[in-house]
Amino acid sequence: MTAPDVDLVIAVHDPSRPVARAAASALAGDTDAVRVTIACHGIPAADVAASLPDDVRGRVRMLEVRDGLGSPSGPFNAGLDAATARYVAIMGSDDYVEPGALRAWADAADAARADVMLAPMRHQSGERIPTPRVRPGRHRRLDRVKDRLAYRTAPLGLMRREVLERHGLRLTPGMRSGGDVAFTVRLWSLPVRVDLAARAPRYVVGADAVSRVTTAVRPVTQELEAWEHLLAQDWFTKLDPAWRRAVAVKAVRIHLLGAVRRRPRAELWHAGEAAWLGELTRGWVGAAPLVARPQARADRDLIDVMLAPTTEEALAAASARRAVAGRWDQALTRELVANLERESVLRHYVGLRLRH
Structure with missing residues (x-):
């Protein structure tokens, strides 16, 4: 395999989640440009691998993360630490991407020389997610204030790995939710070029995610x-x-x-x-x-x-x-x-x- 352009990290804490769909969507139609790493949090990698179809199982890298913390930051950070591609991306196990998304985002980032290429997003139902709240018609060289990047605290899309390494950026360890908040606020604060791949295939927030949200209100x-x-x-x-x-x-x-x-x-x-x-x-x-x-x-x-x-x-x-x-x-x-x-x-x- 040639060196990948994109390292995608999928974090999973439960083998019953639709991680096979997530991985297959990223690999569809592109065998060399994208490498998928499934970071298994507190569960055996073999159990997750067993849930994958044969054509997906042989094309992903499996990591086991056992940090004893109930935080998705751990597996995401482990995957980022293992990455070597020019661009990195993260994805929840309930989510997936439209066909050709990662390749399209990488091509757009290369053409624009962007440090971050934000993914356009939608729900599984088809409803578009209008974040960040950019100015009408504005997709390139986004301004952190004028284009309301504060409303995009989920770092979904591609990030140039060299930028993250140079500034020591990782998700906040141990945080049960919101581990990406400080990460993105700091990233948007840097002198980096941020674009939005507005017309590219989308990142899809899976409806399966709703089923795991408890009806009990957390403290x-x-x-x-x-x-x-x-x-x-x-x-x-x-x-x-x-x-x-x-x-x-x-x-x-x-x-x-x-x-x-x-x-x-x-x-x-x-x-x-x-x-x-x-x-x-x-x-x-x-x-x-x-x-x-x-x-x-x-x-x-x-x-x-x-x-x-x-x-x-x-x-x-x-x-x-x-x-x-x-x-x-x-x-x-x-x-x-x-x-x-x-x-x-x-x-x-x-x-x-x-x-x-």
């Missing part, structure tokens, strides 16, 4: 661990203020507010979580003092409760009120002029209209 401290970790990094506090604010707006809007909105009943909260969340929210406001400005009115009301001395019961009640907020309260900011900001909800909806 808030676990759910938001990655965002507490990011805020504590020395390099994060030294980022360009505009980029730091963009990350903060996304962290608060999608993750902190999202955690509260998923808990509209008091029994979904654990003792002490209100105080912990308040401290975390104040930390993000301190990192970017205007982080609340582009948030919708309904979310500003929720942020006010999160920032004040409060209880789990009060947060649950505020979450329930947010769930029945009117359309305009969900879309418009408190200050009229803030609706014109790049990070406002209104600007996001207008951008979606222009892109489709």
